[in-house]
Amino acid sequence: MLFLAGVTGAAAFTLGLGAWRTRNRSVHNPLLPLPLTSMDWRLTNHVGQEVTPADWRGRPAMVFFGFTYCPDVCPTTLLDIADWLEALGPDADRLTVALISVDPERDTPDALANYISHFDPRIIGLTGSVGATARAAADFRVSFKKEPSGDGDYTMNHTAGVFLFYANGQFASIIDFHEDRRFAVPKIRRILA
Structure with a gap:
């Protein structure tokens, strides 16, 4: 009888601890991107159409922040993405793949269309006003900053990771x-499963 009471008590404690931990997991980690369903940005794609996170519902997504004047990280990452898409074969067609520009002053839809044409046709380019870009960056927890260069031009420092989202x-x-x-x-492959 005493053994049964101990087992019941341990089970009740474990269930209570699990419920408490599950409840606390609903609080979002401020260092990680929000779920796409909680994001609230509006950007323009490389063919001039408005895009919102709602447009990506039901499809796994792969998102990268960069800019067309980037000398190394951005083109290298986009070449990697093109390579990954090729490795996935036909499954890659089920993904939404997007480059969000952190340089809206120079990255017009036409500039993005020209730039992404050098990588993979499944990659879409997104741009917007400085405010719209900041809104998207905040939702993804991305930082970016305009840095003047010595020749009167500028470059952009930004977070350089590829974000993956389930459908x-x-x-x-x-x-x-x-x-x-x-x-x-x-x-x-895990987000496609």
């Missing part, structure tokens, strides 16, 4: 810059 809009993981394809492609 239900929940954040899945990040593919870090230069992450090995052996690890990147399985992460993408």
Whole structure:
């Protein structure tokens, strides 16, 4: 009888602890992107159409922040993305893949269309006003900053990871810059599963 009471007490404690931990998980980590379903941005794609997070519902998404004047990180990442899409084969067609510009002053829809045409046709380019870009960056927890260069021009410092989301809009993981394809492609396959 005493043993049965102990087992029942332990089970009740475990269930209570699990319920408490589950309740606290609903509070979003401020360092990670919001779920797409909680985001509230409006941007313009490379063919001039408005895009919102609601347009991505029901499809896994892979999102990268960058800019067309980027000398190394952005083109390298986009080449990696094109390589990952090729490795996925026909499954890649089920993904929404987007580059969101952090340089709205120079990255017009036409500039983005020209830039992304060098990578993979499934990648869409998104741009908007400085305010719209800041709104999207805040939702994704991305930082970006205009940095003057010595020649009177400027560059953009920005977060350089590829964000993965499940079809239900929940954040899945990040593919870090230069992450090995052996690890990147399985992460993408998980959001497609």
